[in-house]
Amino acid sequence: MTDDTPLTLRVPEPAVRPGGIPDFSSVRIPKAGSVMRPAVDADPESIRDLAYSIIRVLNRDGEAVGPWAGLLSDDELRDGLRHMMTLRAFDARMLMAQRQGKTSFYMQHMGEEAVSCAFRKALEPGDMNFPTYRQAGLLIADGYPLVDMMNQIYSNERDPLKGRQMPVLYSSRNNSFFSISGNLATQYIQAVGWAMASAIKNDTRIAAGWIGDGSTAESDFHAALVFASTYKAPVVLNIVNNQWAISTFQGIARGGSGTFAARGLGFGIPALRVDGNDYLAVYAVARWAIERARRNLGPTLIEHVTYRVGAHSTSDDPSAYRPKAESDAWPLGDPVIRLKNHLIARGAWSEERHKQAEAEIVDGVIAAQKEAERHGTLHAGGQPSVRDMFEGVYEQMPPHLRRQRQEVGV
Amino acid sequence: MPRRTMIEAIRDAMDVMMARDANVVVFGEDVGYFGGVFRATQGLQAKYGPSRCFDAPINESGIVGAAIGMAAYGLRPCVEIQFADYMYPGYDQIVSEAARLRYRSNGDFTCPLVIRMPTGGGISGGQTHSQSPEALFTHVAGLKTVVPSSPRDAKGLLIAAIEDPDPVIFLEPKRLYNGPFDGHHDRPVTPWSKHDLGEVPDGHYTIPLGQAAIRREGAALTVLAYGTMVHVAMAAAAETGIDAEVIDLRTLVPLDLDTIAASVRKTGRCVIVHEATLTSGFGAELSALVQETCFYHLEAPIKRVTGWDTPYPHAQEWDYFPGPARLGRALLETMEQ
Numbered sequence: 001m002t003d004d005t006p007l008t009l010r011v012p013e014p015a016v017r018p019g020g021i022p023d024f025s026s027v028r029i030p031k032a033g034s035v036m037r038p039a040v041d042a043d044p045e046s047i048r049d050l051a052y053s054i055i056r057v058l059n060r061d062g063e064a065v066g067p068w069a070g071l072l073s074d075d076e077l078r079d080g081l082r083h084m085m086t087l088r089a090f091d092a093r094m095l096m097a098q099r100q101g102k103t104s105f106y107m108q109h110m111g112e113e114a115v116s117c118a119f120r121k122a123l124e125p126g127d128m129n130f131p132t133y134r135q136a137g138l139l140i141a142d143g144y145p146l147v148d149m150m151n152q153i154y155s156n157e158r159d160p161l162k163g164r165q166m167p168v169l170y171s172s173r174n175n176s177f178f179s180i181s182g183n184l185a186t187q188y189i190q191a192v193g194w195a196m197a198s199a200i201k202n203d204t205r206i207a208a209g210w211i212g213d214g215s216t217a218e219s220d221f222h223a224a225l226v227f228a229s230t231y232k233a234p235v236v237l238n239i240v241n242n243q244w245a246i247s248t249f250q251g252i253a254r255g256g257s258g259t260f261a262a263r264g265l266g267f268g269i270p271a272l273r274v275d276g277n278d279y280l281a282v283y284a285v286a287r288w289a290i291e292r293a294r295r296n297l298g299p300t301l302i303e304h305v306t307y308r309v310g311a312h313s314t315s316d317d318p319s320a321y322r323p324k325a326e327s328d329a330w331p332l333g334d335p336v337i338r339l340k341n342h343l344i345a346r347g348a349w350s351e352e353r354h355k356q357a358e359a360e361i362v363d364g365v366i367a368a369q370k371e372a373e374r375h376g377t378l379h380a381g382g383q384p385s386v387r388d389m390f391e392g393v394y395e396q397m398p399p400h401l402r403r404q405r406q407e408v409g410v
Numbered sequence: 411m412p413r414r415t416m417i418e419a420i421r422d423a424m425d426v427m428m429a430r431d432a433n434v435v436v437f438g439e440d441v442g443y444f445g446g447v448f449r450a451t452q453g454l455q456a457k458y459g460p461s462r463c464f465d466a467p468i469n470e471s472g473i474v475g476a477a478i479g480m481a482a483y484g485l486r487p488c489v490e491i492q493f494a495d496y497m498y499p500g501y502d503q504i505v506s507e508a509a510r511l512r513y514r515s516n517g518d519f520t521c522p523l524v525i526r527m528p529t530g531g532g533i534s535g536g537q538t539h540s541q542s543p544e545a546l547f548t549h550v551a552g553l554k555t556v557v558p559s560s561p562r563d564a565k566g567l568l569i570a571a572i573e574d575p576d577p578v579i580f581l582e583p584k585r586l587y588n589g590p591f592d593g594h595h596d597r598p599v600t601p602w603s604k605h606d607l608g609e610v611p612d613g614h615y616t617i618p619l620g621q622a623a624i625r626r627e628g629a630a631l632t633v634l635a636y637g638t639m640v641h642v643a644m645a646a647a648a649e650t651g652i653d654a655e656v657i658d659l660r661t662l663v664p665l666d667l668d669t670i671a672a673s674v675r676k677t678g679r680c681v682i683v684h685e686a687t688l689t690s691g692f693g694a695e696l697s698a699l700v701q702e703t704c705f706y707h708l709e710a711p712i713k714r715v716t717g718w719d720t721p722y723p724h725a726q727e728w729d730y731f732p733g734p735a736r737l738g739r740a741l742l743e744t745m746e747q
Binding site for chain 2: 395
């Protein structure tokens with residue numbers, strides 16, 4: 001017999017569950033403009049604090065303040081607002097289309113629009129993103145046609161991916177957008193490999209990897225950080241911490257680590273946390289990290305602190321696992337409203353212009369939807385051919401697949 | 411013509427391709443400065459520099475995942491997994507990513523990637539250095555799977571694999587690295603320098619993926635084999651005196667079904683041999699295909715001779731390994747039916 005007390009298992013729980021009052025008092029929010037902006041070649045050891053703070057530019061009055069402000073013109077900010085509003089309008093229409101049975105599945109971005117829309121504008125042509133399923137802003141901010149996105153979502157006769165992929169798993173090399181897998185975290189180490197290839201070829205292009213808070217628990221997250229750290233790959237590794245992995249709160253993946261960004265410190269990778277609902281802050285931090293990569297200074301880890309306002313996908317109901325009003329209590333606000341208020345404070349925007357822009361954007365999305373639907377939806381109208389199912393497994397169709405295709409008679 | 415071991419032939423294939431194509435890069439655990447635990451990459455880092463041939467962290471998912479990213483960029487990575495037994499952490503990257511990238515992106519991105527893996531038993535390697543996981547790859551749409559049985563084939567097939575536009579799993583029977591091992595573990599190893607297929611041409615040549623080779627022509631019975639089992643089959647035929655036709659498949663996917671079917675229609679009998687476990691092994695696929703294409707020519711049931719459905723053992727290796735005695739008995743039984 002020993003005097004030891006029996007061991008017990010600790011299973012982390014979120015602060016509040018359905019029925020409770022939302023509580024984000026544990027999320028420490030520094031004042032906008034209060035976090036330093038180091039030189040891009042700063043010694044990673046000297047900027048460890050950035051992994052525990054939150055870089056913010058927009059204050060409560062809609063002003064851009066501090067050392068990370070001042071990078072974007074009025075025109076660029078209006079473009080950014082338009083991209084986020086377009087993504088939001090696009091999401092609304094596609095959610096409705098899914099509910100109408102026009103497609104099988106959809107995933108919206110509500111609350112996270114700034115992350116991908118702002119990041120995209122900091123990249124150069126030829127750079128490559130390795131995205132997850134909630135970064136369609138990378139396409140929209142690059143001008144990828146909405147109708148092509150919808151054709152993919154509908155798996156119709158104009159689907160660029162020939163009906164082979166679930167909705168929203170886009171691919172567009174010309175828009176710096178790597179094919180989305182659906183398996184989690186696999187793309188993170190691939191981004192590092194792409195960046196290593198660019199360095200091997202003495203190219204000037206850089207890569208950006210994307211991952212969610214939950215998927216940082218995957219082994220491939222570790223693989224990516226090891227390889228990026230070892231080879232000083234020109235890659236920006238983004239973690240989108242939207243607080244929820246389907247129904248699992250971020251504490252299950254984070255464990256005892258103070259923040260997700262802090263995971264980079266053990267690898268000697270500079271790690272920054274940024275207000276993911278602040279378009280200006282995301283852009284500024286992206287620029288900083290991308291410049292580091294481009295100057296061959298190595299990888300950067302960025303944790304975008306944001307909140308998933310909607311469901312994970314059209315297949316879950318958040319009210320079953322978190323308080324209904326939790327998104328209203330989220331302390332970093334709404335990215336669209338914050339940028340809108342900033343533009344108004346700058347004298348570069350107005351309520352009237354906003355309303356007008358909103359109407360124009362919705363009209364544009366509806367027009368794109370009508371055009372896409374002329375080419376079919378998942379169960380009606382034009383569809384990819386059965387022959388397309390057999391094509392493209394290999395560059396040259398091998399004999400066994402040809403026999404199977406012939407058996408089907410296509 | 412120069413004579414080479416299989417390791418030298420494999421190294422020569424990478425050397426030839428690295429010299430011809432600046433997009434070919436080679437990496438894996440211990441492959442850089444040291445030249446690999448089996449010495450397959452010896453000298454390549456010194457010749458082509460550390461950005462073309464380098465050591466990787468011990469992370470197979472990382473090795474394959476990084477290689478996929480490089481292939482998507484436009485390189486032609488040829489990576490080494492130190493033992494096929496170690497590939498499982500990289501299996502998700504192989505199955506869900508490399509194999510499907512062309513398909514899922516409709517050709518927007520492709521994955522010209524070779525994954526070399528020493529495979530098979532016969533080296534007292536126990537369960538973690540002896541496995542033959544080929545069926546785990548042949549089951550996956552989008553992969554090609556190659557198993558050479560000689561230095562000459564190894565070089566020509568590896569060059570073809572590196573030039574291939576799609577991902578290729580290149581399984582190297584490690585017991586064949588230094589000689590044509592025929593399963594007689596109690597006899598001295600014959601060196602490749604004394605075997606015709608140890609003659610390896612200099613420079614660039616390819617053996618197309620998807621073409622089997624008839625190693626021994628015969629009229630009585632067809633043996634379907636690949637890798638080490640090709641040499642076991644040759645020994646069994648010689649020792650039983652059965653006029654067997656020994657087909658070396660060389661590539662499992664795509665499979666040269668025409669050569670297989672022509673042979674079985676001629677002989678009317680078929681024995682399939684592989685080191686891997688029986689249940690759901692590649693022999694099951696071969697057996698089904700032979701039955702589907704040659705049923706009315708068959709004079710005896712198709713027989714499979716394989717490793718047992720156990721983990722690969724250490725002390726009992728030669729009771730597990732399908733050697734010439736066990737295969738010979740199967741040939742005799744098949745002839746008697």
